[in-house]
Amino acid sequence: MKAIRPVKIAGLSTFVPPRVLTNADLEHMVDTTDEWILQRTGIRERHIVDPGVATSDIAAPAARAAIDEAGLTPGDIGFIVVGTTTPDTIFPSTACTLQAKIGASAAWGFDLGAACSGFTYSLSVGYQMVATGAAEHALVVGADVMSSIIDYTDRATCVLFGDGAGAVVLSPAAPGEPAIMDFLHVTDGT
Secondary structure (H helix, E strand, O other): OOOOOOEEEEEEEEEOOOOEEEHHHHHOOOOOOHHHHHHHHOOOEEEOOOOOOOHHHHHHHHHHHHHHHOOOOHHHOOEEEEEOOOOOOOOOOHHHHHHHHHOOOOOEEEEEOOHHHHHHHHHHHHHHHHHOOOOOOEEEEEEEEHHHOOOOOOHHHHOOOOEEEEEEEEEEOOOOOOOOOOOOOOOOOO
């Protein structure tokens, strides 16, 4: 589908919780070493939420900052999509919870669960909403509290994941302004 109008990233922000889990910390939790982790992943530390912190809690500051960077208010947002593997709840969606937390009273939205591809697919959905005119401004968030589902006795996975959120605001691009070109829609389920 060819875009009706060009779309730009008008605002961008991220948020990570302040608590850090280092490789040295993991050495006390599972049979691993800093060298083993660095050699295989390049990761030295990951940010982890405190108990009781939900995905929408870390998505909200990223969303607010992206909206602010775009020069908009939450009331300007017409659509929200949250790419997440760790939603606050199945019902209501994290997008709806986020909508209430940031005061985006004119927005509707949903969660998109696609694991590692979640933000990219969410960006494609938000792009289409703005390109077709279904929304003037779309908020696209990728957020996860992976620490809520990670097995910290499995060294193959616990060294990989942390908690964090990223958000972009998509808006129509003016003529001659840099814009998102397109998305390639190819998936190989094997």
